[in-house]
Amino acid sequence: MSNINCLFNNLFTKNNKWEEIGNLGYLFPGLSGKTKKDFNDLESNFFYISYMDIFSNIELNFSNKNKVKIYKDEKQNKIQYGDVLFTASSESLNEIGFSSVVTKELKNDYYLNSFSFGLRFNSKNVFDPNFLKHLFRSEIFRKQIIKCSSGVTRYNISKKKFSKILIPIIPIDIQIEIASILDNFNELTNELTNELTNELTNRKKQYEYYRNKLLSFSDDIESKEIQSLFNIRGGYTPSKKEINFWKEGTVPWFRMEDIRKNGRILGNAIQLVNEAGIRGKPFKENSIILATTATIGEHALITKEFICNQQFTIFTLKEEFINTISIKYLYYFFFIISEWCKNNTKTSSFPSVEIKKLSKINIPIPSIEKQKEIVEILDKFETLVNNLSEGLPKEIEASIKQYEYYRNKLLTFNKE
Numbered sequence: 001m002s003n004i005n006c007l008f009n010n011l012f013t014k015n016n017k018w019e020e021i022g023n024l025g026y027l028f029p030g031l032s033g034k035t036k037k038d039f040n041d042l043e044s045n046f047f048y049i050s051y052m053d054i055f056s057n058i059e060l061n062f063s064n065k066n067k068v069k070i071y072k073d074e075k076q077n078k079i080q081y082g083d084v085l086f087t088a089s090s091e092s093l094n095e096i097g098f099s100s101v102v103t104k105e106l107k108n109d110y111y112l113n114s115f116s117f118g119l120r121f122n123s124k125n126v127f128d129p130n131f132l133k134h135l136f137r138s139e140i141f142r143k144q145i146i147k148c149s150s151g152v153t154r155y156n157i158s159k160k161k162f163s164k165i166l167i168p169i170i171p172i173d174i175q176i177e178i179a180s181i182l183d184n185f186n187e188l189t190n191e192l193t194n195e196l197t198n199e200l201t202n203r204k205k206q207y208e209y210y211r212n213k214l215l216s217f218s219d220d221i222e223s224k225e226i227q228s229l230f231n232i233r234g235g236y237t238p239s240k241k242e243i244n245f246w247k248e249g250t251v252p253w254f255r256m257e258d259i260r261k262n263g264r265i266l267g268n269a270i271q272l273v274n275e276a277g278i279r280g281k282p283f284k285e286n287s288i289i290l291a292t293t294a295t296i297g298e299h300a301l302i303t304k305e306f307i308c309n310q311q312f313t314i315f316t317l318k319e320e321f322i323n324t325i326s327i328k329y330l331y332y333f334f335f336i337i338s339e340w341c342k343n344n345t346k347t348s349s350f351p352s353v354e355i356k357k358l359s360k361i362n363i364p365i366p367s368i369e370k371q372k373e374i375v376e377i378l379d380k381f382e383t384l385v386n387n388l389s390e391g392l393p394k395e396i397e398a399s400i401k402q403y404e405y406y407r408n409k410l411l412t413f414n415k416e
Contacts, residue, residue, distance in 0.1 A: 016170050022163030025121035028077045030088075030112040031068065038069040040346065046070045048111045054085045054100040058133045058186075068111060079112055081105045082129050084119040084136060086145075089156045091309070092257050096155045097145035097162075099136035103129040117159065131175035134182045138411040139404070141165070152246060153237045153309075178410045185403040192399045200385075207381045208335070214374050215333055217364040226337075227359035229325070230315040233283065235308040238273055249273040251282050254289060254308040259300050263386070265331075267303040282307055286327045287316040288334055292353040296345050297338035301331040313355060329371040332378050333363055 031048065038044065044067035053064055070076055079085065083102045090096040112118050121127060135141060148161035226232075238246070238253075249272030258269050275282075282305040289312040291298040308314065315334075317327055340361060345351045366374075 016168045018166040018168050020163065021119065021165045021167055024123075024126065024167065025119055027159050027163065028112075028118045028120060030114045030116045030118075031076055032114065034068060034114070036346070039067075044069045046109055046111055048113045049079060049085060049116070050113050051087055051115045054116055055087050055095070055098045057100050058137055059101050059103045059130075060085070062110070066113075068113075070111065076111050077118065079106070079110050079118060080120065082121060082124050082127070084132055085112060086117055086119065086136075086157070088115055088117050089151075089154060091154055091255050093146055093149060093151075093155050095257075096149050097142075097157055099133070101129050101133040101136070103133060117157075125172070126169065128172055128175040128179055130179035130183065134179060134186075134407055135167075135411055137407075139408045140412060182403070182407055182410065185406055189396075189399045189403045193396050196396055203385055207385050210381060211332065211335060211378055214377060215336060215364075217366060221364045221366055223362040223364045225359065226315070226361050226363060228318075229321060229330070229363065230288075230317060232355065232359060233314045233316070235289070235310050235312040235314060236279060237309050238278070238307075246271075246273060251275055251278060252302075252304060252306045254300070254302065254306055254312070256291065256295050256298060256311060259298055264300045265303065266300050269306065273307060278307055283314050284316050287314050288327070288331055289314050290334060290337065290341070292341065292355060292358070293351065296351060296353060297341040299331075299334045299338055301327065313358075324368055325365060326368065326371040326375055328375045328379075330363065332375065337361060337363075 046068055047062075048066050048068045049060065050064065050066055053060060079102055081102050081104065085100050085102070087096065087098045136145075144165045145157070145162070148157050148165065149155045150158065251273050252267075252269035253271050253273045254266065254269045255271070258266060261270070262268070283302070285302065285304050285306075287302050287306075289300050289302060289308050291311050292313045294311050302308075315330075317325065317330065337358070341353045341358065344357065345353060365371075
């Protein structure tokens with residue numbers, strides 16, 4: 001830790017020059033004017049960086065080989081070594097403006113997809129890219145980036161405000177040393193995360209194996225198409241213009257964020273909406289929501305009246321089946337439906353599942369006694385996996401917090 005303490009003393013006793021981002025470089029947009037055909041075309045000829053490539057990685061790893069068709073005379077922005085890429089919008093204010101840095105020279109041409117933008121510095125000699133990957137994810141910069149955002153149900157970054165963000169100009173050798181220390185912390189965190197994640201993955205695979213076995217039936221078991229079992233509707237977001245819809249709300253409004261934070265069986269949502277903002281009646285309790293755009297395949301069982309955003313399709317069991325078919329059984333079977341969705345996604349800038357095809361999938365319907373037996377067994381499996389899921393992340397979280405502590409300490413600078 002002596003190197004870190006030495007750096008602390010150096011940084012905290014020295015005043016550093018700060019400069020607006022717009023004075024040091026310029027912002028450039030992602031792909032524009034593209035259609036679904038450009039992403040699905042067999043002649044798609046260039047790689048592109050997606051929203052999730054940026055969101056999930058502090059530095060680009062180029063593992064995804066997504067392709068888009070770029071025509072000969074088309075003017076689009078290629079990314080370069082040293083570029084910092086940002087997500088431009090999000091449903092959650094805390095998830096907007098996540099960054100990823102191009103830390104390696106590129107062997108192929110890569111384009112930046114829509115819903116994102118890039119920052120390119122005028123000089124390659126002012127900042128070390130490995131330093132920038134930590135800097136733009138630090139607390140001090142996340143706060144500045146969030147201040148550049150506005151919205152009600154979906155937040156967007158103002159490029160004009162973003163260009164005014166202040167960035168410290170410190171010696172390149174100090175940048176490299178800071179990046180080296182934080183890379184080591186990050187590597188240790190990733191090693192622990194991978195080890196514990198593998199443990200959890202193995203348990204989940206074991207659970208999935210038995211779940212699939214329990215949900216496999218012989219051909220003589222009756223089955224019904226999804227469209228005959230459910231009333232199917234699309235989710236939506238109440239109008240941004242009617243701000244009062246979001247005040248003193250009583251009806252849960254579910255987003256992907258709710259599933260990530262609170263699991264797959266949900267009664268409460270992070271955000272509530274006033275009934276005046278609902279188109280018609282809320283969706284009925286004990287309905288299943290399934291993500292059929294963006295984060296394909298994620299699903300949940302909602303136990304209260306609700307609405308949900310347009311990322312989801314809602315499946316409400318028809319009245320005639322309520323006493324003969326267990327909604328919890330159908331919820332478990334939707335894990336199989338989820339895999340079908342992931343394998344039948346229409347690739348584009350905004351991937352989606354074709355609801356017409358989905359609605360014709362057959363679900364086997366054994367006796368209600370057999371359904372209840374399957375639910376009881378899978379409930380126990382899910383409890384065991386969830387207990388493990390809660391324990392292991394705490395160890396990972398402690399390691400991540402250590403990295404974040406030193407990152408924030410090392411990336412807090414005095415001003416002139």
